[in-house]
Amino acid sequence: MDFTLKIWRQNGPKDKGRFETYEIENITPETSFLEMLDILNQKLIKEGKSPVAFDHDCREGICGMCGLYINGRPHGPDDDITTCQLFMRKFKDGDTIVVEPWRAKAFPIIKDLIVDRSAFDKILQEGGYISVCTGEAPEANSILIPPEVAEEAMDAASCIGCGACVAACKNASAMLFVAAKVSHLALLPQGKIEAAKRVKAMIAKMDELGFGSCTNTRACEIECPKNISISHIARLNREFLKANF
Amino acid sequence: MFLNSSVGKKIVVSVSGLFLALFLVVHLFLNFLTVVDDSGDAFVEACNFMERNFIIKIMEYVLAAGFIFHIFYTTYLTWKNRSTRTTNYHVSQKTEVSWSSQNMWISGFVILGFLILHLYNYWYKFKFDESLEVEPIGKFYLVVQLFHQWYYTLFYIIWFIALGLHLNHSIQSGLHTLGLTNQKWIDRLNLISSLYAIFITVGFSIISLYHYLTYVLNNY
Numbered sequence A: 001m002d003f004t005l006k007i008w009r010q011n012g013p014k015d016k017g018r019f020e021t022y023e024i025e026n027i028t029p030e031t032s033f034l035e036m037l038d039i040l041n042q043k044l045i046k047e048g049k050s051p052v053a054f055d056h057d058c059r060e061g062i063c064g065m066c067g068l069y070i071n072g073r074p075h076g077p078d079d080d081i082t083t084c085q086l087f088m089r090k091f092k093d094g095d096t097i098v099v100e101p102w103r104a105k106a107f108p109i110i111k112d113l114i115v116d117r118s119a120f121d122k123i124l125q126e127g128g129y130i131s132v133c134t135g136e137a138p139e140a141n142s143i144l145i146p147p148e149v150a151e152e153a154m155d156a157a158s159c160i161g162c163g164a165c166v167a168a169c170k171n172a173s174a175m176l177f178v179a180a181k182v183s184h185l186a187l188l189p190q191g192k193i194e195a196a197k198r199v200k201a202m203i204a205k206m207d208e209l210g211f212g213s214c215t216n217t218r219a220c221e222i223e224c225p226k227n228i229s230i231s232h233i234a235r236l237n238r239e240f241l242k243a244n245f
Numbered sequence B: 001m002f003l004n005s006s007v008g009k010k011i012v013v014s015v016s017g018l019f020l021a022l023f024l025v026v027h028l029f030l031n032f033l034t035v036v037d038d039s040g041d042a043f044v045e046a047c048n049f050m051e052r053n054f055i056i057k058i059m060e061y062v063l064a065a066g067f068i069f070h071i072f073y074t075t076y077l078t079w080k081n082r083s084t085r086t087t088n089y090h091v092s093q094k095t096e097v098s099w100s101s102q103n104m105w106i107s108g109f110v111i112l113g114f115l116i117l118h119l120y121n122y123w124y125k126f127k128f129d130e131s132l133e134v135e136p137i138g139k140f141y142l143v144v145q146l147f148h149q150w151y152y153t154l155f156y157i158i159w160f161i162a163l164g165l166h167l168n169h170s171i172q173s174g175l176h177t178l179g180l181t182n183q184k185w186i187d188r189l190n191l192i193s194s195l196y197a198i199f200i201t202v203g204f205s206i207i208s209l210y211h212y213l214t215y216v217l218n219n220y
Helices: A033-046 A118-125 A147-157 A164-168 A175-187 A195-208 A219-223 A231-244 B006-036 B041-052 B054-082 B104-128 B137-146 B150-177 B185-218
Strands: A003-009 A018-024 A096-100 A109-111
Touching: A018 A033, A118 A175, A118 A195, A147 A175, A164 A175, A164 A219, A175 A195, A175 A219, A175 A231, A195 A231, A195 B006, A231 B006, A231 B150, B006 B041, B006 B054, B006 B137, B006 B150, B006 B185, B041 B054, B041 B137, B054 B104, B104 B137, B104 B150, B150 B185
Parallel strands: A003 A096
Antiparallel strands: A003 A018
16 A cells, blocks of 8 residues: 655754655555554655654553544544554555644644643642552452442543543543543542542643633544543533532 | 633533523523414513513523623633644544534624624614504514515524524533533433424524415415
């Protein structure tokens, strides 16, 4: 398969950035999108050009490091996947593929397709944890949790913090990310104790870092590789109301 | 603290929006009186009741404040949300989201434009036309006769469609913002929201069309 790639190139945070066009040939359909970029980079290095910088780590859809805006969709034209799980068979031979970084004020571009997502870490530092003394793991049955509650908490906890929710949202809102963290902990007995303090602190941090407001378009839910429901945003809203009144 | 946060702000917008959406049912009921009683007596009686009732008089001010607040505050928030991206995407979004959810500002803007025309056509004349105090039945004729002109009927139907698109997203979004949804209810509320939008759009449109068609058939 042959493709024309239009890739965003930006030398650094202060550079204006521009698209550059590359032709890539003889790509097999079973090649992953990131492997295709690896092949492109090998070619660029051989030609003495600077390779395209992009984030990646586990390449198994677990770590949340990869994240590219491909042809108008975060993580590309497939559902419930991360960019590393996207394969070239999802495209047609001869396609033009436009690759952009996540675009949000709160995620400044470091280089090319790599963005600084430390804003998520800062939000987590405000309360995405339980203040307990660490030690040996307690007996699992000492605190009983109904399976449906545990399941819902686990669904929320499956968030890998990739930032696709922010990338997909027209307001660059981080509500789904924050809601997943708040909901995960608010559902469980250990997390309930600090629920009020947590929701207020995490929302305040989210606002301070320049993320937009949620207008419930559900774009985040559609593009979330872990299929996290916006019903967690409703829980976040409930927790916020409870914490304030 | 509450009103400074993005969640607090949208909760306030939701409350104002749901209040305005609820008012539409009252308005639709009043309009419906022009259809069920073509002498106009029922409509005029309802108008007189509303003009005399103290609570409704207060609600008129609350409603006006609700509209003004909702329009200005949502415009401000939309403008603020636009500033969260310094560079727009080269390829426009391909995520399949509903048009109404993505374009609340556009449908809202259309609604506002027609609202000004509507307030001039009715509210202003009801309040300041002295002849209507002498002959209250004139209020009924004022309502009905506007729809004798095909372009007004068309304008109003366009307005009701814009209103329906706005409501289609706003009801479920408002309830969601107030935290009244969960995984079971989220799709049910989406359906309720769409049904409410259809009810309001079709309800108002039918009344407008009824007056237009009655006039056309009577003069055929």
